Amino acid sequence: xxxxxxxxxxxxxxxxxxxxxxxxxxxxxxxxxxxxxxxxxxxxxxxxxxxxxxxxxxxxxxxxxxxxxxxxxxxxxxxxxxxxxxxxxxxxxxxxxxxxxxxxxxxxxxxxxxxxxxxxxxxxxxxxxxxxxxxxxxxxxxxxxxxxxxxxxxxxxxxxxxxxxxxxxxxxxxxxxxxxxxxxxxxxxxxxxxxxxxxxxxxxxxxxxxxxxxxxxxxxxxxxxxxxxxxxxxxxxxxxxxxxxxxxxxxxxxxxxxxxxxxxxxxxxxxxxxxxxxxxxxxxxxxxxxxxxxxxxxxxxxxxxxxxxxxxxxxxxxxxxxxxxxxxxxxxxxxxxxxxxxxxxxxxxx
Amino acid sequence: xxxxxxxxxxxxxxxxxxxxxxxxxxxxxxxxxxxxxxxxxxxxxxxxxxxxxxxxxxxxxxxxxxxxxxxxxxxxxxxxxxxxxxxxxxxxxxxxxxxxxxxxxxxxxxxxxxxxxxxxxxxxxxxxxxxxxxxxxxxxxxxxxxxxxxxxxxxxxxxxxxxxxxxxxxxxxxxxxxxxxxxxxxxxxxxxxxxxxxxxxxxxxxxxxxxxxxxxxxxxxxxxxxxxxxxxxxxxxxxxxxxxxxxxxxxxxxxxxxxxxxxxxxxxxxxxxxxxxxxxxxxxxxxxxxxxxxxxxxxxxxxxxxxxxxxxxxxxxxxxxxxxxxxxx
Numbered sequence: 133x134x135x136x137x138x139x140x141x142x143x144x145x146x147x148x149x150x151x152x153x154x155x156x157x158x159x160x161x162x163x164x165x166x167x168x169x170x171x172x173x174x175x176x177x178x179x180x181x182x183x184x185x186x187x188x189x190x191x192x193x194x195x196x197x198x199x200x201x202x203x204x205x206x207x208x209x210x211x212x213x214x215x216x217x218x219x220x221x222x223x224x225x226x227x228x229x230x231x232x233x234x235x236x237x238x239x240x241x242x243x244x245x246x247x248x249x250x251x252x253x254x255x256x257x258x259x260x261x262x263x264x265x266x267x268x269x270x271x272x273x274x275x276x277x278x279x280x281x282x283x284x285x286x287x288x289x290x291x292x293x294x295x296x297x298x299x300x301x302x303x304x305x306x307x308x309x310x311x312x313x314x315x316x317x318x319x320x321x322x323x324x325x326x327x328x329x330x331x332x333x334x335x336x337x338x339x340x341x342x343x344x345x346x347x348x349x350x351x352x353x354x355x356x357x358x359x360x361x362x363x364x365x366x367x368x369x370x371x372x373x374x375x376x377x378x379x380x381x382x383x384x385x386x387x388x389x390x391x392x393x394x395x396x397x398x399x400x401x402x403x404x405x406x407x408x409x410x411x412x413x414x415x416x417x418x419x420x421x422x423x424x425x426x427x428x429x430x431x432x433x434x435x436x437x438x439x440x441x442x443x444x445x446x447x448x449x450x451x452x453x454x455x456x457x458x459x460x461x462x463x464x465x466x467x468x469x470x471x472x473x474x475x476x477x478x479x480x481x482x
Numbered sequence: 483x484x485x486x487x488x489x490x491x492x493x494x495x496x497x498x499x500x501x502x503x504x505x506x507x508x509x510x511x512x513x514x515x516x517x518x519x520x521x522x523x524x525x526x527x528x529x530x531x532x533x534x535x536x537x538x539x540x541x542x543x544x545x546x547x548x549x550x551x552x553x554x555x556x557x558x559x560x561x562x563x564x565x566x567x568x569x570x571x572x573x574x575x576x577x578x579x580x581x582x583x584x585x586x587x588x589x590x591x592x593x594x595x596x597x598x599x600x601x602x603x604x605x606x607x608x609x610x611x612x613x614x615x616x617x618x619x620x621x622x623x624x625x626x627x628x629x630x631x632x633x634x635x636x637x638x639x640x641x642x643x644x645x646x647x648x649x650x651x652x653x654x655x656x657x658x659x660x661x662x663x664x665x666x667x668x669x670x671x672x673x674x675x676x677x678x679x680x681x682x683x684x685x686x687x688x689x690x691x692x693x694x695x696x697x698x699x700x701x702x703x704x705x706x707x708x709x710x711x712x713x714x715x716x717x718x719x720x721x722x723x724x725x726x727x728x729x730x731x732x733x734x735x736x737x738x739x740x741x742x743x744x745x746x747x748x749x750x751x752x753x754x755x756x757x758x759x760x761x762x763x764x765x766x767x768x769x770x771x772x773x774x775x776x777x778x779x780x781x782x783x784x785x786x787x788x789x790x791x792x793x794x795x796x797x798x799x800x801x802x803x804x805x806x807x808x809x810x811x
Binding site: 211213242243244245246247248252254255256257261262264265266269271272273274275276277278279280281282283284290302303305306307309310313314467468469470471474476477478479480 | 507533586590623624626
């Protein structure tokens with residue numbers, strides 16, 4: 133199988149639109165994606181320095197997916213849930229990057245008070261409903277959130293981001309089936325990065341085009357180039373509109389590539405350097421940057437200044453906050469296991 | 483106090499909680515149009531409609547996860563899993579999500595779901611419809627496990643479980659749905675923690691839960707009538723957290739203990755209670771505590787073999803008499 137970028141198929145893909153986003157929006161998105169890249173690369177360094185423990189799954193290369201989709205939705209209002217590659221989805225929903233970094237450092241000031249770690253970022257006040265480490269686990273949770281939205285009559289939608297390999301779990305099939313029969317307002321976004329840990333999609337999956345699998349549940353689906361944030365945005369506008377209008381679930385596949393290994397313990401030995409080089413040529417940040425430069429909306433110097441400013445902010449604000457924050461108190465080890473002082477534990481009002 | 487059956491008590495709790503809060507829903511296989519395999523939701527589909535009394539496809543892990551997700555945004559689902567054997571399929575969502583989400587989110591999110599399911603050996607249902615799972619769930623931090631032995635508990639435990647912020651697994655029993663008992667006429671919330679003395683006694687503590695409480699009570703009658711032994715029966719309706727103080731208090735009175743469980747012994751409820759007895763009651767005990775458990779086999783189909791696999795009141799009596807040398811005449 134050819135897994136070079138050319139593998140991204142044209143037939144059936146959403147029309148790329150260059151007119152939907154304003155120049156201001158595009159410049160902001162460029163900054164956000166660059167921030168995401170620098171944030172993740174700084175996590176890499178902190179991991180190597182052993183400041184971050186456990187498993188660390190980085191998003192570098194896939195930035196256009198979360199940013200393009202959530203740009204079309206209402207972050208902080210719509211509910212978002214994802215797997216373990218979750219830092220950037222949380223930040224795009226409104227999570228404070230300092231709290232996300234502090235979580236990776238295991239600090240009390242972290243998003244999950246240091247109890248979750250990289251794979252379990254939560255920011256419920258921004259309706260980021262968490263990162264989950266069991267592949268495919270969020271499929272039914274997203275449908276359940278959608279059920280709750282529907283019962284309460286809200287305008288929110290539920291958005292679930294997962295990778296292609298999650299579609300081989302039973303939860304994919306069970307959840308899509310129920311989301312359809314109950315007409316739930318849930319958008320399933322498949323970030324197809326071609327690998328399930330170290331196994332390439334054609335060695336694990338009978339149907340390579342993931343959007344086709346939604347047809348098994350009569351769920352409308354689309355596919356877009358996940359390296360082009362404008363294409364993602366254009367496809368997501370249609371997807372979000374479909375779901376928010378009460379038409380039930382939608383499935384959106386985005387063709388993308390992760391630059392780092394599945395996690396930090398992965399050396400990428402299962403894929404060729406040629407393949408990686410080819411995909412690097414379709415870097416989502418470079419694509420948008422070059423487009424803005426070509427349109428005379430940005431200069432290379434401005435881009436470099438933006439990069440320096442981001443690097444400075446991450447170092448002197450985000451990392452500094454994480455480094456200087458306190459550890460959780462060991463006395464609080466058993467806090468958050470069960471609700472505290474729940475009256476019904478003792479029989480409630482009698 | 484009205485007499486009602488175990489299934490009627492569960493149905494009443496559903497009905498009251500559905501009426502109390504529009505965000506309470508029930509979901510499971512055949513619970514709506516069909517009225518529920520054990521009638522626990524009979525008539526509720528007609529009363530509350532398909533959005534709240536939800537017939538699910540046969541997708542245990544999926545619909546349990548949907549219930550959990552709904553609970554994240556304020557819905558209070560009562561999930562029926564038709565047989566606890568099928569709950570194995572839902573352990574991913576129950577254990578990995580419901581039990582852990584409060585902790586791993588640093589207290590931001592909780593999964594206030596109720597999962598009800600009948601476990602236990604009924605009548606020749608074979609190995610894949612006769613299992614017990616309470617010992618699995620009671621070992622999971624972040625999950626409450628309760629198991630009613632009578633209609634009053636079945637009613638009151640479900641009421642409290644629906645209102646409680648924690649995920650609660652309610653272990654019912656296929657043979658107990660037609661059991662009759664008194665249930666208060668007024669609304670009643672049973673504590674989710676603690677234990678109850680089902681029969682007071684001074685000579686030995688019989689520790690049971692769910693169906694084994696009844697074996698203990700039968701055994702206590704036999705012991706009193708035939709052997710002059712007054713057994714105290716302690717009903718451990720809460721398996722997690724376990725009522726260690728209640729166990730200590732009873733054994734401090736009787737100085738002898740027999741734990742009775744329907745499940746196989748290894749890594750079980752009995753094993754956990756034995757650990758409490760050993761760690762916290764050692765100097766109160768006059769004799770080594772005993773366990774009465776099922777044979778360590780997949781439950782057989784053949785009626786005689788099935789009966790032989792599961793303990794009964796006579797097995798409890800024999801275990802108690804072993805603690806009273808010279809009185810087993």
